[in-house]
Amino acid sequence: MxxxxxxxxxxxxxxxxxxxxxxxxxxxxxxxxxxxxxxxxxxxxxxxxxxxxxxxxxxxxxxxxxxxxxxxxxxxxxxxxxxxxxxxxxxxxxxxxxxxxxxxxxxxxxxxxxxxxxxxxxxxxRKVVQSLAEHDRYARVLTRNPILALQDADVFVEAGENVTIGSSIPCMNAEHVHAIEPRTPPPEHRLRGLKEFSEMGVNTYVSLSPTYPTQSRSDLHEQLERIAECEPSVIFHEPINPRSGNFQMTVQAAKAAGQNELAMELERLRDRDQWAEYAVTQLRWVQELGEGLDLPVHLWPDKSLLKHVPTDVADWLRGWRNRQSPEGFADRETPTTSPPSLEQPNLRTWA
Ligand code: SF4
Incomplete structure (x- = not known):
């Protein structure tokens, strides 16, 4: 129909x-x-x-x-x-x-x-979350519409430690988000929904996925401060990757919405070296800002990024890929081996 x-x-x-x-x-x-x-x-x-x-x-x-x-x-x-x-x-x-x-x-x-x-x-x-909780299984819900999920808050509260709910909040610029996520609720709504869940005692998480090339360090700082209001148990981060078959449609959608700066910055990422520089820079910023704000950040560097960066940068990114998420959710085991170093190499000499 x-x-x-x-x-x-x-x-x-x-x-x-x-x-x-x-x-x-x-x-x-x-x-x-x-x-x-x-x-x-x-x-x-x-x-x-x-x-x-x-x-x-x-x-x-x-x-x-x-x-x-x-x-x-x-x-x-x-x-x-x-x-x-x-x-x-x-x-x-x-x-x-x-x-x-x-x-x-x-x-x-x-x-x-x-x-x-x-x-x-x-x-x-609703039925899936309810059944998984009754069978004592862990459920991770991801939605860009946590406000609608609040209709099932009773089920989430009842599931207790067995469930976590998260939302992708890539960028706080509502016009940019609307240009390339045309039918999703605005970022402020997503934050509000998660905050309400958190206030009810439900585990929450946030995915900065994927962040856009128009976001500056101060934009990300402001965004992380806002996200802290939801008290998430982890904040995942990945920069946008132009590999998807839909990337041309993403650029076109930004242009059609009159978001020319966004379109131009996205277009620039077709060059793999420029993409690598942007991606590493944003990953670095989010790690530093997360540490500064004492937030549980967990970076998701794409595997293909490792091929486009110097060895010391690749080692740093690999460390993040191997690192356990900081969430306590689902009885995560403490790694038995020492975690890889997450200390950043001297990225400014490269990026
Ligand atoms: S269209 Fe958007 S909300 Fe739907 S699955 Fe893809 S990224 Fe998620």
Whole structure:
């Protein structure tokens, strides 16, 4: 059915709980995606270039009349309502669980869509969080719409230490955010939602993902001060990466919204050396600012960045990739080996 240019339908996928490689980012060992497709349609989103979308053109054509899954990202959503009736049986039957030191057996909801993009997705999410908590499993919820998630605050409070809720807050400039995340709530709303959860005693986290090249050191400082109000147990950070197939659409969207400075700065990142310089600079700033404000920052340097920087910088970035997230959530084990040095090399001689 076509609604406001977004086609919705039912996802016929049977699998509910899937193992995930996101333990490499200290996020989870499993994921449950409550839908295929996402109404938020962020222009830089990496999801349409993953097998979850790329390997299913026939299904998307049949159920949502999608011709070009990547180009049409944000215009189709296939919900997985059947999860509501199936999740308890699946969890009852599951006997063994994978638990990596970084992923801690956590179930992520949902990293290939926004689980609170609307009420229908939220209804599925509510049941998933409730069932995971009843089965004594850890759940990590990620949404750009935590205000809507507040409708399920009772479930989050009841789940207690078994759940954490986070939001991506890449930038506080609402016009820039609106240009390339056209249907998401503004950053102030995301902060407000997380703050309310925190005040109710629910674990929270924030993902500065992905930060934009227009953000200065003082912008990031101000942003981190605001984020501190939510008392997050971790603040993940990654700079934007122009590798996604949607990057050209991101630049075009910024131009179309009249955000010429943003468009120009994004365009500049097509040059890998310029991207590396910007990415390392922002990672360095966020580490320094986090230390200065006594915030639990955890950097997510992209693997490909290591190939574009001098050896000492690559060693510093590798240290962050290997470091355990500072969250206490999900009974994280203290690493038995010494953590790698996070001391910054003399980056100014390079960047
Ligand atoms: S909210 Fe997340 S999944 Fe949805 S389009 Fe944006 S980045 Fe992609």
């Amino acid at each position: 076509k609604r406001n240019e977004i086609t919705t339908g039912d996802d016929p996928t049977k699998a509910v709980l899937s193992e995930s490689g996101l333990h490499s980012k200290h996020l989870c060992d499993y994921v449950i995606n409550v839908a295929t497709g996402c109404k938020h349609g962020c222009k830089f989103c990496y999801v349409p270039s993953t097998p979850n979308i790329r390997a299913r053109p026939e299904m998307l054509k049949e159920h949502a009349d999608v011709d070009q899954p990547q180009r049409e990202w944000g215009q189709y959503v296939l919900y997985r309502d059947s999860i509501i009736d199936r999740i308890d049986g699946i969890l009852n039957r599951k006997r063994t669980w994978k638990r990596t030191p970084q992923g801690c057996g956590i179930v992520g909801i949902s990293f290939a869509t926004d689980c609170y993009m609307d009420g229908r997705a939220g209804k599925i999410t």
